[in-house]
Amino acid sequence: RFVCMCGWFVVYLLGRIDGNIDSCRLHLDTAQLAFLTKEFSKMEHHVNRASGLVSTSSHPASQYRFMLFRGHLLHHQQKYINAARNFLQFSLAPHDALSPTMNSTEETHSALAHAMLCSILAPSGDSKQRMLTAIVKDDRMGTDQRFPLSKFVVKMQSGSPLNEEDMSELRQLVDSSEHAQLKQSHIEHNLQAAGRLYKNVKFKTLAKLLDVSTDEAMRVACNMVGQGRLAGSIDEIEGVLYFGDHADSNEVAETLQDFNQRVDMLCANINAAASRAAQAMSN
Numbered sequence: 680r681f682v683c684m685c686g687w688f689v690v691y692l693l694g695r696i697d698g699n700i701d702s703c704r705l706h707l708d709t710a711q712l713a714f715l716t717k718e719f720s721k722m723e724h725h726v727n728r729a730s731g732l733v734s735t736s737s738h739p740a741s742q743y744r745f746m747l748f749r750g751h752l753l754h755h756q757q758k759y760i761n762a763a764r765n766f767l768q769f770s771l772a773p774h775d776a777l778s779p780t781m782n783s784t785e786e787t788h789s790a791l792a793h794a795m796l797c798s799i800l801a802p803s804g805d806s807k808q809r810m811l812t813a814i815v816k817d818d819r820m821g822t823d824q825r826f827p828l829s830k831f832v833v834k835m836q837s838g839s840p841l842n843e844e845d846m847s848e849l850r851q852l853v854d855s856s857e858h859a860q861l862k863q864s865h866i867e868h869n870l871q872a873a874g875r876l877y878k879n880v881k882f883k884t885l886a887k888l889l890d891v892s893t894d895e896a897m898r899v900a901c902n903m904v905g906q907g908r909l910a911g912s913i914d915e916i917e918g919v920l921y922f923g924d925h926a927d928s929n930e931v932a933e934t935l936q937d938f939n940q941r942v943d944m945l946c947a948n949i950n951a952a953a954s955r956a957a958q959a960m961s962n
Contacts, residue, residue: 701741702728703732703733703736703741706726706729707725707729707748710725711744714748714752719752722751729741729745730745733745739776740777743769743772743776746766746768750762750763750766750769750790750797753765754766754797759797760797760798760807762797763793763797763798763801764794766794767791767814770790770817772787788825791817791826794810795828795832798835799831799832799835799853799861800853800857800860800861800864802864802867803864803867803903804907804909805908808836811832812836814836815833815836820832820833828849828852831845831849838871838872839872840873841869846862866889869888869889870909873889874922878922878923879920880919880922881918882897882900882918885920893918897913897915897918909922910922
């Protein structure tokens with residue numbers, strides 16, 4: 680914290696002495712110092728201040744530095760998809776557009792690795808699938824060996840389930856503070872992968888597949904269906920999860936037609952009974 684305060688003071692003095700140093704760059708420099716000392720509330724303040732200035736900054740690298748620091752901030756806030764998007768955009772920056780003090784190749788590769796991590800940790804759904812697909816299409820995925828997370832990105836993007844061996848390796852690559860989120864991501868991903876194998880499945884069976892309790896399997900499925908992240912429906916009485924639209928349109932139409940016919944028949948019977956009762960009372 681002391682280092683951050685000293686760094687901020689130096690940056691502030693430079694801004695006061697040299698009017699050519701624009702405000703956006705000052706806020707980004709301070710955000711970088713706050714990030715290095717893990718003072719995320721201060722980092723958030725300066726990233727937010729820079730957001731309104733970045734488009735008018737006289738420093739060419741400010742836009743990309745803003746993406747990078749905003750990515751780290753969103754990662755800390757567990758907004759994984761937005762973080763991954765910022766990291767991926769930064770990783771695609773032309774090397775001549777970055778600051779001369781940056782190691783361009785190292786910085787962009789590090790950002791791509793962070794994009795992979797955030798995509799893996801993100802809640803399952805269409806947004807995650809789009810982000811995984813964008814990363815898989817990156818040419819650097821298949822040519823550079825410095826991305827140990829790449830094979831898991833490919834596996835998740837293809838919808839293949841993650842086994843315990845995969846998770847054991849992932850736990851070694853992910854910081855322990857994010858193991859709980861990694862486990863949640865693993866459960867949700869494998870639940871979606873089960874939809875490729877089953878049209879419907881009992882929660883007892885699903886719980887065994889996910890290696891969780893039946894109540895936990897139902898809770899996760901309910902959340903994902905309710906939030907629109909999993910196409911399906913739940914029969915709580917029977918304890919069954921139906922993936923996708925398990926009744927086709929013809930079946931639905933036939934069911935509605937049969938229901939209408941039964942309603943019409945019931946109404947006719949009621950009317951006939953009422954007529955007979957009225958006739959009997961008049962006699």
